Amino acid sequence: MSHLRITDVETILLSYRYQGNEAWKWSGGKTLQRNAVLVRISTNADIQGIGEIGESAYLPRAVERIVEDQFKPMLVREDPFDVERLWQKMYVRSIHCGRKGVIIPIISGLDIALWDIMGKCLGKPVYELLGGMYRDKVRVYASAGMARPIDEIVKEAQGFVAQGFTAVKIRIGTNLRDDVKVVKAVRKGVGDEIDLMVDAGQAYVDFPWDYNAALSIAKRLEDYDLYWLEEPCVPDDIEGYVRLTSSVDLPIAGGENEYTKFGFKDLIVNRAVDILQPDVTRAGGISECKKIAAIAAAFHMQCAPHIFGSGASLMANMHFIASTPNILIMEYDCTLNPLRDNLLAKPLKLKNGYVYVPKDVLGLGVNLSDEMIHKYTFKPGDAVHKGEFRPTV
Numbered sequence: 001m002s003h004l005r006i007t008d009v010e011t012i013l014l015s016y017r018y019q020g021n022e023a024w025k026w027s028g029g030k031t032l033q034r035n036a037v038l039v040r041i042s043t044n045a046d047i048q049g050i051g052e053i054g055e056s057a058y059l060p061r062a063v064e065r066i067v068e069d070q071f072k073p074m075l076v077r078e079d080p081f082d083v084e085r086l087w088q089k090m091y092v093r094s095i096h097c098g099r100k101g102v103i104i105p106i107i108s109g110l111d112i113a114l115w116d117i118m119g120k121c122l123g124k125p126v127y128e129l130l131g132g133m134y135r136d137k138v139r140v141y142a143s144a145g146m147a148r149p150i151d152e153i154v155k156e157a158q159g160f161v162a163q164g165f166t167a168v169k170i171r172i173g174t175n176l177r178d179d180v181k182v183v184k185a186v187r188k189g190v191g192d193e194i195d196l197m198v199d200a201g202q203a204y205v206d207f208p209w210d211y212n213a214a215l216s217i218a219k220r221l222e223d224y225d226l227y228w229l230e231e232p233c234v235p236d237d238i239e240g241y242v243r244l245t246s247s248v249d250l251p252i253a254g255g256e257n258e259y260t261k262f263g264f265k266d267l268i269v270n271r272a273v274d275i276l277q278p279d280v281t282r283a284g285g286i287s288e289c290k291k292i293a294a295i296a297a298a299f300h301m302q303c304a305p306h307i308f309g310s311g312a313s314l315m316a317n318m319h320f321i322a323s324t325p326n327i328l329i330m331e332y333d334c335t336l337n338p339l340r341d342n343l344l345a346k347p348l349k350l351k352n353g354y355v356y357v358p359k360d361v362l363g364l365g366v367n368l369s370d371e372m373i374h375k376y377t378f379k380p381g382d383a384v385h386k387g388e389f390r391p392t393v
Helices: 060-075 083-092 103-122 150-162 176-190 211-224 238-245 260-269 285-298 311-322 370-375
Strands: 006-017 024-026 029-031 033-043 048-052 137-143 167-171 195-199 226-230 252-254 330-333 354-356
Touching: 006 060, 006 370, 033 060, 033 103, 033 311, 048 103, 048 311, 060 083, 060 103, 083 103, 083 285, 103 285, 103 311, 137 311, 150 167, 150 176, 167 176, 176 195, 176 211, 211 226, 211 238, 238 252, 238 260, 260 285, 285 311, 311 330
Parallel strands: 137 167, 137 330, 167 195, 195 226, 226 252
Antiparallel strands: 006 033, 024 029, 033 048, 137 354
16 A cells, blocks of 8 residues: 555535424533534545544534645645554644644544545454454443433433443433432432433533532432433533542543543543543544543543544444443434434444444445435534523522
8 A cells, every 4th residue: 555645635514404303402502403524535546534523513614624724735645544643743733723622623533534544445444453353342321311301301211221221321411400300310210220321511501510519419419329420510620620529429521522642641640530531533533542541541540432423423433442441331322313323334233232343344334425415415504502691500
């Protein structure tokens, strides 16, 4: 592959507008539309790689322009196998406008696409290039439990258990007065043998909890044997995380809104959280998340990657998970999302609370067809609608 060269870099914007009662609410607002910003890297061997630029769904047109103007010139005519050098090139040449925010997710998507190319060129799944298959199946948790009447949340959680899930995550963070009631009802509804995660999503609310509020609710949730309490503080409140984690008797998870090994170093060295949640579409790609996981392993910490995007996000994170020892569990988004399901080259096998790592895929195992692009062509519109700008307690 010594003469393999990148010939083009393009972004592909997709969206699915929820119809009728399909839209759902959470601490960040009401999700009206699922967007995905994919990147496709082409080569002179007619091999293409697909990646996803995580959470760029909020700024799809801006991301499209940045990729075209800034990152495409960095990659065209380069060898896609030079993934470490290209990652460093993209990172260093965007430090003046990047380091976090939207730039690192862009680098993430491009890095993922490079790994996809390498896998396809070599006729192997990406996890084989990352050290091989550490595990052939991954325990998953059903990720849903959006804001609505308590009895509906309980019924949904019980449905996941009936499907074979052994772990379920619900959302809180919209109203402190109701949050404990929801957790209590779900714990009673699913029983004591099911692992229950609770996501406060305080990175997405207009008025996030301060330390005292987070401590108060975390103390009250200690009675419900939680697998973890997720994102009870805003991402930049490292001190708040440190104080909270050391003050409560339940695991604290965070990191879905952190970037690169440098950002995760602060979470790890300070023991700010118990469980790290890097997302390969946000934190710097597959290349960077392997490094993040290695640093975490040196501190005897485990990762539970955040996964809530399209099929490209699901598969990229799965290859990272399959090849990495210190992975605790995998998020399995159970909300309606055709951009996830219809991008998979083959449906994933889910059985008894585990998803099986596909062994017969090339690259990531993502299939982006012209039909898919046409059917889900991006339509401008608010992805999330927020209510009145005021705190809720």
